[in-house]
Amino acid sequence: MSHPHPELTAPPKLPKGGLRVIPLGGLGEVGRNMTVFDYDGRLLIVDCGVLFPEDHQPGVDLILPDFGPIRDRLGDVEALVLTHGHEDHIGATPYLLRERQDIPLVGSELTLALLDSKLKEHRLRQTVHHKVKAGDRLIFGPYELEFIAVNHSIPDALAVAIRTGTALVLHTGDFKMDQLPLDGRITDLRAFARLGEEGVDLFLTDSTNAETPGFTPAEKSITPVIDQVFRESTQRIIVACFASHVHRVEQVLDAAVALNRKVG
């Protein structure tokens, strides 16, 4: 790999009131989501995830976002907002904190709890946490943040509306349109509509299968299938799913309890 020529990569100076959005990963690939906002000389980061290597990348454990473009500006970072606890959104956080440990971390209770075990593993103890929930508003430097509930395949996911003096950006994180989620916490489309009326200047959104017409089947629609498999099986049942898909795990445990099965 050749190094990019600095003259070609140095971005032009931002005009006063200008907002620059710098994706450091996550576009055109599934993983290492990380977006940097640059306004009034201060940076805000949304997500800091890893990308898992593929078969043609033997010996590679993790692929990180490219911190290069912000490495000499880490002192300008106001906060790192984590939209949800999936690895491709939080997994690279310890590697960023190794370079500046006191970057304030903002996320929901579950997201920060999942991050916590990672930080311990990396022996990062002096970290700054801001626990938020839907409806909360927080100010970091020139950025005013508002958090909005979204449904996803992990609980406690949030979208974030980012207001600067000149623009309103809505970053949805990952989300799903399940109308009957197990925890009753649906994607807050009313909040999206309210922000729409206020005038969203930039809408950043990511939803797997967004290009497929129709709706994603409700998580609850799997219940009868699980029940049937559990009822018809006479021996041991092995269930595989994403470890972070807490609602799926809950469905399996419910089926096991209903049929008096032991869980290992």
Ligand SMILES: [Zn+2]
């Ligand atoms: Zn996700």
